[in-house]
Amino acid sequence: MSTAVSGLEDAAELVRYGCQPRRRPLADARYRDLLQRYRMDSAFRDRVDAIAQGLGAEVIAAHPQEGLVLHAVEGGLFTYRLKDDLRRTPLQRMVTGLVHVAIAARVYPTEHDLDGESVKRIGVGEVDEFLRHLVEQLRKASQGEDGLPVPGAAVDAVWRLYAVRPSRKPTAGGRGLTQSSTQSVIREVLEWLVHQGMALHAPELGAGHYRLLHRFRLQVREAAALPAFETLRDIRRAQSTDTDTDTEGT
Structure with missing residues (x-):
């Protein structure tokens, strides 16, 4: 040879x-x-x-x-597209996409975070709390409050669908959460990241906690220019500023 x-x-x-x-x-x-x-x-x-x-x-x-x-690469053999997931309705797929972007925006709110190699930790409840905050911001925007830009029809439909879902709704047997629960969707997305080698379970931090690996950060960095990601990062940074201000005032 x-x-x-x-x-x-x-x-x-x-x-x-x-x-x-x-x-x-x-x-x-x-x-x-x-x-x-x-x-x-x-x-x-x-x-x-x-x-x-x-x-x-x-x-x-x-x-x-x-x-x-x-x-x-877009359109390539390995491209993952939510629209190819026929198990879910279009709106359900949009909610899943929202969760993906929210996880990234929650842990990488700045360029500094995207450039660093520190391992990020995330919990299902933490992501849900951030998305509930996001939903409230979009609700205000839809009503023209606080000078926020009014979301488009697709975004408006997604946050309304998320808002009406319960955070936690146990199954009949009480051993898990129904698929209508937002935390069930978040857990499913995080488990998908584990399967893709982008996250690890972190049971020592408590149930529903994960470590997001270097591989995940690199994939997020490739998509950092997407408008949806930038919008959620803006909200995440504002949330952090508000939290810091509240802490200083106590």
Whole structure:
């Protein structure tokens, strides 16, 4: 086998590792060696990047602990679209999308947060509380209060759907929450992040708590220019300012 062919196979193998987001190089010597080669060998790096691009993805990091991080290009093979989830109605999918963006805005309210590598911790109740605050801001905006911009029809429908749902509604057996509960939706989104290698369970912090990993931060950074994310970050920063002001006044 020629050196060139061998190099292509190695490059494809590293991309395959990158397509397994829960796999970690620290636990796999072969993965670790290929990742090191990616960082040190520019020709090999170019091959890996080209193979990823051919599959509709781009390499956004080669992290020593979390491995090769791929970001799906719009319309590519790995693109995840909520509209493809036929289990939910369009409005339910929009609520799920709102939760995704809210989690990111809650833990990364500033550019400094997005640039840092500290592990963020989040709880289901914390996300729900933030979204309830968001809903109140959108309610005021829909009534033209406080000079807030009036939300469009789609956004207006989403916050109204979220507002009428209970935070917690136990199932008949009392062992969980019904799917109509907002905290059930939030937990489902966080579990999806775990499955995608972007979060870990954090039971030592209490039930319903998670750690958001470096991989999640990088994916959020790629989407940081989205208007919805910027809007929620503005609300999150204002919420933080209000909390600081209240604390200083006590």
